[in-house]
Amino acid sequence: MSSADDPNPYLDNPASELPLNFPKPSLSRKNPLYEYDPTIHAPEIEPIEHRIRYDFAKAGLTMKMSLLESYSPYNNDSSSEDPWANSGDLNPKPEALKNAEFSIQDRLEYEEHLFENWDDDSVIEKAPGYLAHRFREIRDSDNPEEGVQNERANRTYWYEQMPWSNLYALFTKDSSLGDLYPSSHRQYSDTGKPVDEAHNKHTNYFEGAILVDNNSDPEKVAEDFDVDPDHVYREEEFNYTHKGDALVRPDEYIEAFPAPVVIGHYANDSEYVLLPWTGGLTCQCHYKHEKPFRVMCKHEAMASMLAGEHGSEYLPLTEGIDVPDRVRRLYDPLAIDWTS
């Protein structure tokens, strides 16, 4: 998978003219300049999260008929029956979920190795940022054996709950992805090729844009970069304080403005910035950041599947400004294979 070399016919400005000043935690973990401190920075996009996006992309857009009528993440756990267990051919379990569940097990097995050798600097080095931080804390604690056992139990629970507390709940007709599929007032075919219907200016699409700080004049910045002012936004337009504290503001992830970004526009009329972070992008929405066990929101799920339909880890832009590739890279391909 790679970025297209040809200019995007929908967009009107060369990406090379836009500034790219992201903080060091925005880089890939494999980049030598990457620097991350879990005590001050927002949570990393963990390897399993990059992988789940890849898994969803590989599967492509899920057919609407595979969505559940409804699902409660609060009344189900890993001891419950698979909600698609009796669904049959008309309502098959989404490939995206099958891929993700396989990866979750695989990652869990890989981390067994980390836990068995946790007190080794080279192992700590390989662990995701949060886990590496915990290993260091535990090493300095009074009872490291108990500490590492507790951490292992918590980590296992986190992985095992992922489908039940988060991923399954995305695949419902009554909310989540169901909100992002064209609803009854729009034509939608369950059996035809659905991509064009789920990815257009009336449903879900991605806009390349420039964010400026709240004291800047968007018209002036548009003139400086010779772009349409319709695609230049003040950061405060995405503050959304009325949506609750969990939602992240762009300036929590972006150090310097003006900054090129991708804005996701969704079929339920919501609009969120996808913020560059630890090798990929994170949606700023409230749902995603409200609970630590939520590794994906419906916007990231839809974005992953649409990126996959376009054969790439890069978000397909159909509106706005041609932003640098890093700004539209949804997941880090170097993070999806943890054995390398």
Ligand SMILES: [Zn+2]
């Ligand atoms: Zn979201």
